[in-house]
Amino acid sequence: MIIYAHRGASKHAPENTIPAFDLAYHHDADGIETDVQLTKDGVPVLIHDEKLQRTTNGNGFVKDYTYAELTQLDAGSWKSPQFADTVIPTLEDLLRWNQDKQLKLNIELKNNIFPYPGLEETVFQLLQKYNMVNQTVISTFNQESIVKLKQWSTELNYAFLTSKKDKNLIPFAESIKAEGIHIQYRLLTNRLVEQANQHDLYVAVYTVNLPLSIKRAIRMNCHAIFTDIPKLAVDLRKNTL
Numbered sequence: 326m327i328i329y330a331h332r333g334a335s336k337h338a339p340e341n342t343i344p345a346f347d348l349a350y351h352h353d354a355d356g357i358e359t360d361v362q363l364t365k366d367g368v369p370v371l372i373h374d375e376k377l378q379r380t381t382n383g384n385g386f387v388k389d390y391t392y393a394e395l396t397q398l399d400a401g402s403w404k405s406p407q408f409a410d411t412v413i414p415t416l417e418d419l420l421r422w423n424q425d426k427q428l429k430l431n432i433e434l435k436n437n438i439f440p441y442p443g444l445e446e447t448v449f450q451l452l453q454k455y456n457m458v459n460q461t462v463i464s465t466f467n468q469e470s471i472v473k474l475k476q477w478s479t480e481l482n483y484a485f486l487t488s489k490k491d492k493n494l495i496p497f498a499e500s501i502k503a504e505g506i507h508i509q510y511r512l513l514t515n516r517l518v519e520q521a522n523q524h525d526l527y528v529a530v531y532t533v534n535l536p537l538s539i540k541r542a543i544r545m546n547c548h549a550i551f552t553d554i555p556k557l558a559v560d561l562r563k564n565t566l
């Protein structure tokens with residue numbers, strides 16, 4: 326089972342920042358999950374919320390600021406004063422950071438609220454530039470992005486994200502030719518994993534932070550989990566039969 330650090334090791338470092346990615350690497354996560362949006366001038370940046378206030382000292386929407394303006398913000402102090410110099414990273418910062426580490430990547434396109442025209446192209450071109458297409462899965466709640474990306478590249482892996490119970494989830498994921506489904510943990514059942522696997526779809530679950538839930542996902546042969554505490558998951562994986 327693949328362990329992705331959800332927004333980096335986000336329990337102990339500010340989510341979606343280089344310190345959180347560093348910590349995930351030092352805690353032996355297999356991969357990094359991160360969320361990407363576009364600035365006003367079209368730069369892909371890593372931040373979860375469409376609004377800046379929760380994870381920075383800024384206000385308003387990410388989409389309304391240029392990248393130069395966003396670099397002025399403090400994206401670390403909200404977590405702890407020790408992270409005061411932390412900035413919002415770009416996707417390119419992450420890809421550069423990963424060059425000597427070669428972790429797996431799950432890039433979540435955060436385009437279910439704002440469509441961010443051009444996001445898919447921009448992300449795909451950067452993955453090509455850094456030669457990281459093969460180790461990356463693109464996930465999104467917005468199925469149109471998967472359909473669009475599929476037309477351009479069959480090398481990338483795609484997953485459909487959902488937090489909703491839907492009896493048609495598997496046929497739907499198949500119809501858009503996703504490789505996997507990334508589901509909220511509460512939707513995880515043995516039946517769903519079996520059915521998905523019968524249809525050549527893998528199942529990954531988010532966000533799994535409790536030891537019992539991590540062990541359950543391991544025992545149910547989930548393909549991957551997303552956790553804020555990769556160290557805990559790595560330790561449990563060693564000891565869970």
Ligand code: G3P
Pocket residue numbers: 331358360373433464486507531532551
């Ligand atoms: O990609 C898994 C998970 O991150 C999806 O939800 O809201 O945490 O981005 P969210």
Ligand code: MG
Pocket residue numbers: 358359360433
């Ligand atoms: Mg995410």
